[in-house]
Amino acid sequence: AKRGGERRYAAFEPHMAQRSLAVLTMENDLRVAVARNEFELHLQPKVDAATQAVVGAEALIRWQHPQLGLVSPMQFIPLAEESGLIMPMGRWILREACRLMVQWRAQGIAPASISVNVSPRQFGDQGLLATVAQTLEETGLPPQCLDLEITETVMSGDVERVVATLEAIKAMGVSVSVDDFGTGYSSLNYLKTFPIDTLKIDQTFVRDLLASSGKDAAICSTIITLARNLGFSTVAEGVETAEHAAALRAMGCDMLQGYWISRPVPAEAFERFLRERAAP
Ligand code: C2E
Ligand code: CA
Ligand code: CA
Ligand code: CA
DSSP: OHHHHHHHHHHHHHHHHHHHHHHHHHHHHHHHHHHHTOEEEEEEEEEETTTOOEEEEEEEEEEEETTTEEEOHHHHHHHHHHHSTHHHHHHHHHHHHHHHHHHHHHHTOOOSEEEEEOOHHHHHOTTHHHHHHHHHHHHTOOGGGEEEEEOHHHHTSOHHHHHHHHHHHHHHTOEEEEEEETSSSOOHHHHHHSOOOEEEEOHHHHHTTTOTTOHHHHHHHHHHHHHHHHTOEEEEOOOOSHHHHHHHHHHTOOEEOSTTTOOOEEHHHHHHHHHHHHOO
């Protein structure tokens, strides 16, 4: 039995070593990338479900790694969270998003707001409020034009602290969306406790919206009704087809986001998209 255990261990270890080495290397590269500013924001529109007018944009970070090419944020955001690099990275994301929004406003093509993802560690940081206030002031963006997307994980922290932070954000005039709604440890209780503006229906529910079981349709429809009764607006993410869009619209969903409208694209492409949409 011992020998078998050793063999298993021997077969397991090199793989583990490689993995941790890869993670370590990426963490180092990430450090360098933060210092050198190797990131770019891509933008994805949110449209009014009824009129298809562009009402918002979500900023999504992209990393062009010198050797690996484009690295998915699903890979490096968790690393950035663990290492604390999310802090300088998050400040850059916020500033860049506000700066882009100010540019679009100057050109008269801006949607109503830009949404920035805020990770749990950023949200838990004492400096978040000051960073947001300072960024708005320095870029000159009106607070009403900024939306922060937080996940349910963020809200599972110390309730009083979370409420105080959210209230301070709202007092500034900045809005708050709950990202990936329905996938975390959501409790109906927090919907009445936390001052939020929008629920984003997670794309896993949207993906199987038209499945024959009807379960995901029931979930989407219930979230939309719940949100409306509580005074929140709704965004469906991961809308990939006209059929999804039609079904969600029929359910009363306010806004749609997904490949059916546009993939996340670089700023120049997004500006072209805004101009085309604005054209009569
Ligand atoms: P998320 O915030 O839930 O973002 C939505 C993800 O779904 C994005 O992946 C987007 O490209 C993708 N998506 C949009 N429409 C569709 C669609 O119709 N179909 C499908 N299959 N996917 C769609 P992305 O950009 O790879 O980002 C993945 C995650 O990484 C984000 O999930 C978010 O949690 C995190 N992330 C991305 N950018 C940032 C950022 O700037 N800051 C932080 N803290 N996290 C970020
Ligand atoms: Ca998001
Ligand atoms: Ca999401
Ligand atoms: Ca997600």
